[in-house]
Amino acid sequence: MSLRHALLGLLAHGSASGYDLLGTFQGSLANVWPATQSQLYGELNRLADAGLISVVAEGPRGRKEYAITDTGRAELQRWLTEEEPERNRRNDMLLRVFLLDLVEPAQARAFLDREAALAAERHESLRKLDESIEWDDSPLSRYGRLTLEWGLRATAMHREWAEWAAARIDAGGRRRGG
Amino acid sequence: MSLRHALLGLLAHGSASGYDLLGTFQGSLANVWPATQSQLYGELNRLADAGLISVVAEGPRGRKEYAITDTGRAELQRWLTEEEPERNRRNDMLLRVFLLDLVEPAQARAFLDREAALAAERHESLRKLDESIEWDDSPLSRYGRLTLEWGLRATAMHREWAEWAAARIDAGGRRRGG
DNA sequence: CATCACATGTAAAAGGTTACATGATTCT
DNA sequence: AGAATCATGTAACCTTTTACATGTGATG
Structure with missing residues (x-):
């Protein structure tokens, strides 16, 4: 249920x-934890019901401004320091590679x-994004840069691997080693 | 719906x-496309209903042996060659890094x-697995090796990045570049 | 005869996607 | 006046997880 914690974090x-x-x-989190509009509004209401956030102002067009509560902050801390990140093991691309002997x-x-x-x-596109951002010494900037570097x-790595793998296919069944 | 295609592929x-x-x-696909027992039996029945696989033998203890049908093979080919792999963008670990300024x-x-x-x-553990497998020139072996190499x-890469990032945190807000 | 491995199934709940639905405000 | 943007909400459907549930066959 990390959408909940992403919202608390923001x-x-x-x-x-x-x-x-x-x-x-849809912007800075698009490559880390995308979420749809539908999902987001629902979760905000659930978070408010649970007392982790609260509406602090209402604006035009039904706009509701939310703030994190002390309870919410505590939950966020707990999640960040005590809960083990879920490792996402499903990889559609690798599944296909595993089955690639079924095609020519x-x-x-x-x-x-x-x-x-x-x-490539x-x-x-990440390199350009990196260049376009004016990284400063703010905390979000500092840690945001780390996630971009991961990307x-x-x-x-993925490109190098794919090139290596393509070359191995050309080598056919005749050769071993990398 | 890749579980379906994983089953067809096997x-x-x-x-x-x-x-x-x-x-x-739970074995060779554990790091590529894990699936639970519950999910698997349900999907097999749906695949059989759809005519993509069929029961070719029944054994002791209610065992049902399935084989892929021509329709199933065609669907598998289509998926492998025409459908774009889903890129999995959610990454719990990166989400935490993005929010890491909220802790000490x-x-x-x-x-x-x-x-x-x-x-590390x-x-x-992957290195040991790689060593323990007797890779031969069979197709599954050849492509299985490619997925292991990706791992x-x-x-x-992940280890090197984490070490680099840890060092940057020590450097604090004082420094730029990597 | 007890236990382990084999073998399949169902149900409830959670999380995510897509589509539908509505309306207010601002800009041109 | 019309279009774009702001702003929120609901409903149906699909996939995955967890738990429950049941029974057979082989081995010691």
């Missing part, structure tokens, strides 16, 4: 409306080429 | 019972140290 940095938060989920080698090769190209694209390294 | 390599398949999901630097540092240590452990590279 509200711990300052109060905001559901609409504001949605923007963050040329198609397998094409699949890996595409993976390499897409990883994602890497480049840069993950995409680089 | 059955394309030879017929098996739900119980057999469960073993594979020492706790943030401890979090990253633990990530580095866990990644997972890497080592080796991912865990290595």
